[in-house]
Amino acid sequence: MKDGSGEDQNVAPSVYSHVSRPGSHRYKNAKKGLPFNVMLVGESGLGRTTFLNTLCERMVVSKAEKTNTEQAHIAEPMQFKHHTVEMEEDGMKIILNIIDTPGFGDGIDNENCFMQIQEYLESQFDEVLAEENRIKRNTKFKDSRVHALVYFITPTGHSLREIDIEMMRRLGSRVNIIPVIGRSDSLTPRELVLFKQRIMNDIAQYEIPVFSFPNGEDEEDEETVEENAELRAMMPFAVVGCEEVVNEDGRPVRVRNYPWGMVQVDNDEHSDFDRLRYVLLNSHIGDLRDRTQNEIYELYRTEKLSGATVADAMDDMGGLQHGAQMASVA
Numbered sequence: 460m461k462d463g464s465g466e467d468q469n470v471a472p473s474v475y476s477h478v479s480r481p482g483s484h485r486y487k488n489a490k491k492g493l494p495f496n497v498m499l500v501g502e503s504g505l506g507r508t509t510f511l512n513t514l515c516e517r518m519v520v521s522k523a524e525k526t527n528t529e530q531a532h533i534a535e536p537m538q539f540k541h542h543t544v545e546m547e548e549d550g551m552k553i554i555l556n557i558i559d560t561p562g563f564g565d566g567i568d569n570e571n572c573f574m575q576i577q578e579y580l581e582s583q584f585d586e587v588l589a590e591e592n593r594i595k596r597n598t599k600f601k602d603s604r605v606h607a608l609v610y611f612i613t614p615t616g617h618s619l620r621e622i623d624i625e626m627m628r629r630l631g632s633r634v635n636i637i638p639v640i641g642r643s644d645s646l647t648p649r650e651l652v653l654f655k656q657r658i659m660n661d662i663a664q665y666e667i668p669v670f671s672f673p674n675g676e677d678e679e680d681e682e683t684v685e686e687n688a689e690l691r692a693m694m695p696f697a698v699v700g701c702e703e704v705v706n707e708d709g710r711p712v713r714v715r716n717y718p719w720g721m722v723q724v725d726n727d728e729h730s731d732f733d734r735l736r737y738v739l740l741n742s743h744i745g746d747l748r749d750r751t752q753n754e755i756y757e758l759y760r761t762e763k764l765s766g767a768t769v770a771d772a773m774d775d776m777g778g779l780q781h782g783a784q785m786a787s788v789a
């Protein structure tokens with residue numbers, strides 16, 4: 460993004476995102492930085508790259524890198540593009556590894572994309588499994604298991620499409636899937652409410668194992684239980700991304716400017732972006748990492764070592780725990 464001087468600028472931090480909130484001091488001892496691996500999946504043009512820059516509050520991917528408009532009509536095979544950003548959130552250092560997947564869903568047959576993502580996720584588990592079995596551990600081993608997959612749903616206003624259902628059903632046992640509605644400012648508030656309801660109905664009906672915020676049994680405090688109930692009711696998160704910053708009463712505000720008004724990315728009346736950012740990088744970063752290790756990886760490991768199917772392995776383990784419960788209909 461350019462300002463008036465023509466210099467590259469950072470995407471200004473949101474004032475809302477940096478408010479210190481209860482429960483946000485859980486991982487302060489990670490001096491080296493807490494690694495957190497997030498994959499972004501969604502069809503072309505849904506705002507994945509803009510989301511990445513908005514999430515990181517800087518231009519991780521520049522406009523020039525982002526769009527090659529002359530070649531945009533040519534469907535290219537899906538790729539895995541890695542970006543690593545060091546961030547500090549409320550005193551906690553995070554090494555955020557983002558894996559973007561341009562090309563997903565661009566072809567007529569998407570079987571290959573599903574397979575490629577599944578293979579990618581499983582190969583990270585295989586690396587950990589191999590490392591666990593080594594007699595002498597590699598102290599520099601980098602754990603690249605994906606802790607969260609943010610899945611962008613097209614804002615059609617109808618319901619989930621086949622590609623969404625297939626994608627989330629197949630990969631929900633391999634990664635914490637967080638469904639979001641991309642470019643959600645294209646729907647009116649009423650349309651958005653109805654769209655969210657239809658999506659959650661589909662998720663329940665098709666038994667799609669998306670990440671669901673723990674509903675209380677193991678939770679220590681009432682505040683967390685309430686917070687999780689609120690987050691469950693908010694799903695899927697309505698996301699708006701932007702790289703433009705305006706000055707409002709002396710503070711930087713990230714906005715999408717339209718002739719008829721402006722959408723403020725961090726305003727919770729306009730989008731769920733700020734809440735989702737807080738969930739990912741603050742309040743639920745521990746839950747997402749723990750569930751990846753203790754439930755998803757354990758399931759894969761059992762399955763791999765015993766040659767069992769997912770269903771058998773889940774039975775042996777008493778099913779996936781909290782995170783895999785079907786998200787309840789809002």
Ligand SMILES: Nc1nc2c(ncn2[C@@H]2O[C@H](COP(=O)(O)OP(=O)(O)OP(=O)(O)O)[C@@H](O)[C@H]2O)c(=O)[nH]1
Pocket residue numbers: 502503504505506507508509510525526561562641642643644645698699700701715
């Ligand atoms: N209305 C609206 N437009 C958005 C939003 N986020 C991004 N855009 C616009 O949508 C277009 C595509 O955004 P990108 O971030 O490049 O989308 P992408 O998913 O990375 O696209 P590919 O990498 O080409 O698959 C750009 O013109 C963005 O400015 C949003 O939240 N709302």
Ligand SMILES: [Mg+2]
Pocket residue numbers: 507508509525561
């Ligand atoms: Mg992109």
